[in-house]
Amino acid sequence: MDHRSFDRRNIRTCAHCNLRYDWRRSPSSLKMTYCGSICEAAGLGFTIDALMLMELPQPNAA
Numbered sequence: 411m412d413h414r415s416f417d418r419r420n421i422r423t424c425a426h427c428n429l430r431y432d433w434r435r436s437p438s439s440l441k442m443t444y445c446g447s448i449c450e451a452a453g454l455g456f457t458i459d460a461l462m463l464m465e466l467p468q469p470n471a472a
């Protein structure tokens with residue numbers, strides 16, 4: 411048993427599916443909120459990666 415891999419302090423509950431997970435192992439951009447990129451996308455409606463790509467000067471922005 412490697413207790414370091416299951417440190418309760420690092421266990422988070424996913425905001426979307428309520429799964430308990432180790433946030434350090436989450437592939438999500440929002441590691442501490444979602445267990446994975448699928449839940450991140452489902453919870454937000456988009457991914458942070460996609461948002462980053464959209465983070466460009468928008469001439470039409472008010």
Ligand SMILES: [Zn+2]
Binds near residue numbers: 424427446449
């Ligand atoms: Zn989840």
